[in-house]
Each structure stands twice: as C-alpha cells, then as structure tokens.
Amino acid sequence: MNIPSWPQADEREAELFRMVLESPQWGGFHPFVAEFEQSFAAYQHTVHGISACNGTVTLELALTVLGIGSGDEVIVPAISFISTATAISRVGAIPVFIDIEAESFNIDPQRVRKALSPKTKAIMAVHFGGAMCRVDHLDQVCREYNLFLVEDAAHAAGAEWSGKRAGGFGIAGSFSFQNGKVLTSGEGGMLVTSDNDFAERARSIANCGRSPGSDFYHHVRLGTNFRLTAFQAAVLLAQFERLPEQIARRTANAQLLKRLLSDVEEIRWQEQPREVSQNPQYLLIGRIAANSVQRDEFCDRLTAASVPCTPFYPHTMYQNPLYRDAACRILPCPIAEARIRNSFWLPHRVLLAQEDTIYQVAEAIRVAVSSGRRGSVSADAALIPR
Ligand SMILES: Cc1ncc(COP(=O)(O)O)c(C=O)c1O
Known part of the structure; x- marks a missing residue:
C-alpha cells in the first residue's frame, strides 16, 4: 500500500539548511529563527512567537512565566502525552486530572468546574489529535474564576475554532515540532501569545535571562537556554510552506x-x-x-x-x-x-x-x-x- 513516509523533505529543506551551514551563525540568533517565529505566530493569529528546543519545555516555560509553582493546581485532561502533566509537576505545581468528553476525546468544561479549588491557577487544555477543545466554555470558566488558560497545542498547528487559530485563546499556546508532528524539525517547540508582557518574559527566560537589546553578558532574571537552532528553523521554514x-x-x-x-x-x-x-x-x-x-x-x-x-x-x-x-x-x-x-x-x-x-x-x-x-x-x- 502506498502510504507516504514521514517526515518528508525535498530540495527546499536542503537549500535553506545549506544557507545556515554556509553562514557564521548556526545557533538561535540566525535570522531564520526570528523569521520562523514571526511567520508561525502570525499563521496562528497571534502576535509573538518564542521558539524553543521542544514542546515539553515550552509548557514548563509558560507555567514559569505565569508564576505557577509550589502548591498551585492546574487542571488537565486525563488523556494526553505525559508532558502536559509533567510540565506542571516540574514547576512544583499539582496536576488535577479530569475526564474527557465521550466523543471529542477533549477536556470536558463541565468537569473543569467540579475540579476547581482555592488552589486552582490554570487550565492546561489540549487540542487532542488536532481537533480543538471547547475553548469558548473554558475561556468563560477562566474569566469567572480568574484562571489562566494555557493551550497545549502540540497537535494543533493550523487548528481553528470559528476561524481563529489555536494558541490565540489562552494567555499562550504551546506547539511541538517533534518528529511525528505535522510541522517538524525532528525536535522543536514554540510558544505563541498576543500578550506583550508574557512574550517579553518568556523570551528572556528562554534566552538566559537577557532582555531585548541588552548586552550579551547582561542577565536580568533567572533564565535558561531553550533556544531553537538555525538548522531547525531552516527545516521548519521549508516544512511550513507545505x-x-x-x-x-x-x-x-x-x-x-x-x-x-x-x-x-x-x-x-x-x-x-x-x-x-x-x-x-x-x-x-x-x-x-x-x-x-x-x-x-x-x-x-x-x-x-x-x-x-x-x-x-x-x-x-x-x-x-x-x-x-x-x-x-x-x-x-x-x-x-x-x-x-x-x-x-x-x-x-x-x-x-x-x-x-x-x-x-x-x-x-x-x-x-x-x-x-x-x-x-x-x-x-x-x-x-x-
Ligand atoms: C499533547 C502533547 N504535548 C506536549 C508534547 C511534547 O512535545 P515535545 O515532544 O516536542 O517535547 C507532545 C509531544 O508529542 C504532545 O503530544
């Protein structure tokens, strides 16, 4: 049976990859990285894209930026890849597992309400398989109880709800470009957001705590290095065209x-x-x-x-x-x-x-x-x- 293999690449990936190879910048400061961030964020109908080395650390990054940590609770659907929950545990918070809807396989907003506690800080919603979960209802719950909605959109590049794309409903959306994903560079991830302050903090933490335009050896907050490489960005730019x-x-x-x-x-x-x-x-x-x-x-x-x-x-x-x-x-x-x-x-x-x-x-x-x-x-x- 003639089922295509995955991932797929052609001369376009090779061409962009070679451009990086022949440049003096192979790391995250090559212009391809910023170009892909901007293009992908715009494609998802958001303003900022903060790329990272995978879609697990982007989830941890989002929670860190939001100040979610020890003792806080984050509600998650029981069905997802493990990173959805471990990101919560890794920042010291407590995942609260709730059931999914019978037919959509996605988080059930009715059950979210039953899972709320005084410690609840956020909902981590997954668009499972690429089908968006009920972001309208989740947004309503978040507004009522002053919670953050974080979208684990690892499966959802291009997914839309009433014409608006995944990642733009919560404070941030997290994407994965791991080998099997519809847009891939083997490994890779991105946070998208339209919140300027969130974007600035996320970019800074993912880039060793630097601030925009600051000296290379000037670090204003506790950060780390989550940067995507230029090689990954080259491959992603080519994948993105298809x-x-x-x-x-x-x-x-x-x-x-x-x-x-x-x-x-x-x-x-x-x-x-x-x-x-x-x-x-x-x-x-x-x-x-x-x-x-x-x-x-x-x-x-x-x-x-x-x-x-x-x-x-x-x-x-x-x-x-x-x-x-x-x-x-x-x-x-x-x-x-x-x-x-x-x-x-x-x-x-x-x-x-x-x-x-x-x-x-x-x-x-x-x-x-x-x-x-x-x-x-x-x-x-x-x-x-x-
Ligand atoms: C729903 C979901 N969230 C997060 C991730 C983590 O992404 P990554 O493999 O890029 O770390 C995955 C990966 O497959 C996923 O399916």
Whole structure:
C-alpha cells in the first residue's frame, strides 16, 4: 500500500539548511529563527512567537512565566502525552486530572468546574489529535474564576475554532515540532501569545535571562537556554510552506475515508464541535464501539495490512507509574479509562496518501473489523454515566 513516509523533505529543506551551514551563525540568533517565529505566530493569529528546543519545555516555560509553582493546581485532561502533566509537576505545581468528553476525546468544561479549588491557577487544555477543545466554555470558566488558560497545542498547528487559530485563546499556546508532528524539525517547540508582557518574559527566560537589546553578558532574571537552532528553523521554514496544502489534503482524505466507512457501525470517529473550522488532522482517532471487535487485534490486522495503527496510549496520564508518587489530584475518569481500552489512531501520513490508496485503507479497515466480529455488546456498556 502506498502510504507516504514521514517526515518528508525535498530540495527546499536542503537549500535553506545549506544557507545556515554556509553562514557564521548556526545557533538561535540566525535570522531564520526570528523569521520562523514571526511567520508561525502570525499563521496562528497571534502576535509573538518564542521558539524553543521542544514542546515539553515550552509548557514548563509558560507555567514559569505565569508564576505557577509550589502548591498551585492546574487542571488537565486525563488523556494526553505525559508532558502536559509533567510540565506542571516540574514547576512544583499539582496536576488535577479530569475526564474527557465521550466523543471529542477533549477536556470536558463541565468537569473543569467540579475540579476547581482555592488552589486552582490554570487550565492546561489540549487540542487532542488536532481537533480543538471547547475553548469558548473554558475561556468563560477562566474569566469567572480568574484562571489562566494555557493551550497545549502540540497537535494543533493550523487548528481553528470559528476561524481563529489555536494558541490565540489562552494567555499562550504551546506547539511541538517533534518528529511525528505535522510541522517538524525532528525536535522543536514554540510558544505563541498576543500578550506583550508574557512574550517579553518568556523570551528572556528562554534566552538566559537577557532582555531585548541588552548586552550579551547582561542577565536580568533567572533564565535558561531553550533556544531553537538555525538548522531547525531552516527545516521548519521549508516544512511550513507545505502545511496549508497538506492540511487540505488530509482534511479531504479524512472526509473520504469516513464516508467510505459510514456503514461500519463498530467504529466511531472522533467528533468535533461545529465551531471547529479547521483540523490539521495530526491523528485520525477512532474507537471500537462494540465488544464484537477486539481493539488490539483490529490494530494488529491493520498494521499487518500496511496501514499504521496505534492502539492509543496504554494509560491515562495519571496511571503512569510516576503519578503513584508525584503529587496530583485525580477525579473520576471513566471515559478516559474506557478510551485507553477501546480507541486507536492512524498517523497523519496515512491521510497524505493519494485517493486510490484511501480506498485501499478503507477496505483494510473494513476487513480488520469484519474478521474480528463476534457478539455485539457495546464496549461502552461499563461506562458510569455522569
Ligand atoms: C499533547 C502533547 N504535548 C506536549 C508534547 C511534547 O512535545 P515535545 O515532544 O516536542 O517535547 C507532545 C509531544 O508529542 C504532545 O503530544
């Protein structure tokens, strides 16, 4: 099956990369870094971009800038990559894990309200797989209770809510350019914000505590070095030129695939609120909605048919061994615990395939479902209603 590989590069990456190689500045002070920061921040409809070496430290940086630390609580969805929670723990604060919505896989704003305490300082919202979470409701809660909204937009380059892009709803949005992401330099990250003061402090901390225009050896606050290299910026600038076309292709292919499989009742695809006006389709997320099909066998069959398929995260974040010891608060998360058992995702490169391959992918999914059919009890039957 002709599924494209990822990451992808052509002569454009090589050309920009060579320009860096032939310049006297390979580090974060090369003009490519500032150019990419400005272009990406503008693309996300924000004013400032502060790049960094990955999308884990950008989360830590955002919390540090906000002064969140010892004893403070930050509310997070139970389902995400572990960095969403560890960033909170690493600044000394306490992640409060709450359940996700059943169909969107995203943080449930109703449950946020139930998780609030006098120690709550922020909500760390994830746009899981590239589908934006309910930023309007979260924004409302933040205004009511004077909390910060930080968007973990690692999956969400190009994601939109009513025409406005991810990263512009909270005080800051954090992006990852790790190897598998839709925009990648192998490693890399960026905070975007439209708050001038936040931007100045974030840039300073990420750059050894320097202040704009100050002497190289003059440090005004406790900082560190999170800088992106010029080589990463060169690759990102080239990748960025292809992003809009790739989002369009993935969107069209995701729609086609779902249409081809609309009669397969055993699979339910991630749903998104109607306000989502663009989804970059970092992941095509689905769940097995009947006990008749074993999720792991389904994924194995698909992978054997050359369609890459991941059987979701093996744990909710709080089920990782680290949170047996690390301070945290866990609210009941029956939906998240069901999703780690019954859900799966296809990586975005599947959706970059040509249309004829999408027909083959649909057929492989159909076969993987039908060869596993047994009974027909709902896999969600054990879910505790809210
Ligand atoms: C939701 C989420 N947040 C944060 C990160 C961390 O990004 P990075 O791998 O660039 O450190 C990831 C990485 O995959 C992620 O998926």
